[in-house]
Amino acid sequence: MSIDKTSCKLKSKNLQVIVNKITEATERASKGEDGVQLPDNQESITKLINNMRTYLIKDISISEEAEKSTLFQIQSTCHPFTESLSKSLGELKEQLQEEFSNSEDITETLNKLPIKPQDELFKRVFGCGQQCPFCKVPCEAGGKEHEKHHAAVHRPQGLGRYRDVATKKLVETLCTTDVHSKCKFRNTETKYEWHPYKDYMDYYPDWLIPPDSTIEASDYWKYVLVQYNERFAQEYEAKPADVPEAWRRITKEQALKGLKDAFIINNIQHTILNIFKTKQH
Template identity: 40%
Template sequence: MHQDFIQKKDPYRCLNENKGKFLADFKDVFHNVDQCQKKAEEFTDRCLKPAVEDFVNRSLGPDIIGEMRTSEQFSTRMSFQYSVLLDLLSEDTFEKYQSFISSYENYVKEWILNKILERFSNGSTVFEEQHLQSCVNSMNNAIQKAKTEKSGNIKSFVEVICQELVDKLVISQDALGAFMTLNKADQEQFAHWLTECVTEMAQTLREKFKKTDIQTKLQSLHVNPQDELFNTLIGCGEQCPFCKAPCEAGGTAHTEHFASLHRPQALGRYRWSNTNKLCIDICSSLVNSDISFLCIEREYQSHPYKGYKEMYPDWKIQADASLQASDYWKYVMAKFNDEFAAAYVAKPADIPEAWKEITPEQAEASLKESFLVI
């Protein structure tokens, strides 16, 4: 890092990088040429334009997040989880369910991304336009302020502008330093041309924003909307060590994970050791039993479910033998029993006949009940 700083500030390197510009400036001074228009263009292109683009990119991430949160799907944590599961049910493919269970965070972030792309696929640049116009107004106000200061030279004039913009725009000091050399520009004329250049710059950026698709824009943002929405609506992203149900504690600051609705443990690859058949019992009933599980952390040694906290101290699983899996997961397990068995190198579970009779409509009704959707 220290070497990078030295390299970045090396006078010899800066001189070599800008020697063409320095030579042009020197010729202008030598030939007594006024530099107003040239300097205004240079200041706009090298200093203001990159700063404006950076400001838009810093602002657009929160804008996208805010816009997504206005939709019902992203309004609350429960609405979000309900929407993801409902979408899975509507597609109703084993591959989707397996991806959701085994690669939960990646799947959900990809789902969020697709919703963002869908929402902003119309090419709207309303947010960029708002921030661009805000920058233009600030720059024009700064120019007017600098004119009233009656600065002695362009260097002082530009310093006033930069000071006025410091709370909004991050102007490169390297670019600014290079600009400050050898200028012989009339202040009034410079202000005139700078105002013109700011207008032209705004139009150039406006056209650029319109031509750039949302996927490309997302790559330039300072804040990643996918990650922020995931952290807000999902939280820590941890899953139950047995059934892979996601933690519902919310946020990332909690010290204990929990899930109110556990799933058949087959979804977490658990099977009965004596038959190799997938296990459809749920965690809540198993931790209330005398049954043991083979613990990966202890090289598959047997460990009682009642003592699961010795292995997974960060998880709290409510012990209740009366609890059952929801009809949603019963439906999934019954429909894709053979597929899960093949994927997990196990034998299919013994599925109760009642599970096999659950329809997609009943599974959806169960989902609504679980997430209190009216």
């Protein structure tokens, strides 16, 4: 978050959203139900503040008490008050903007957040608890309601224990490749009858396994299988997979890059954005 002032940019973006909302609410609140400007007297301020409270209720909770004590302190009439309000809103925005651009302690910022990014990230990675029927990658739809389970990156099916019954070798192909091929699978679900991968929905209607659009994204798992082929075989009491020669040339850097591009960076930015967007009291 310190790189390229990412956190500063996120904060500024949200600040703009908040300022816009307050400005809009002030403009709306300064008019009566008939759309006519409230008269310039002290009573109108009560109406103005009350309106603002109603319009902003979804974003800011202002207690009735706070509203009353604010009203008690205001000595001016409605129009100059509205002007002062928008002026100080502008000043506050600039002041905050400057605070954001000064170097900040990210850890401190994160500690102050009402929702912890690490919890949100965990929820996303943990998903809904379902796993791809072929490669066992967890569904990434999180706790949200979703029609179909899905994952951004699938992996060689051997990592999910899939093996060739005859040779006992772990299966090296990705499910995202197989669902677009003429290949067939069989397991307990199909009662060991061969079934085309492309018709996987016959058995797993809740899963959406897309075509392999981001080949590099799976580089990470291909690399993992190449590196730990023997150990997976041992653990799963199978024979090592026949990995394609091309996979052996994937470097650690490429593997990590694929993972970052497809997953971590997207996920973190998405999650942090959502946290900043979350309504704060």
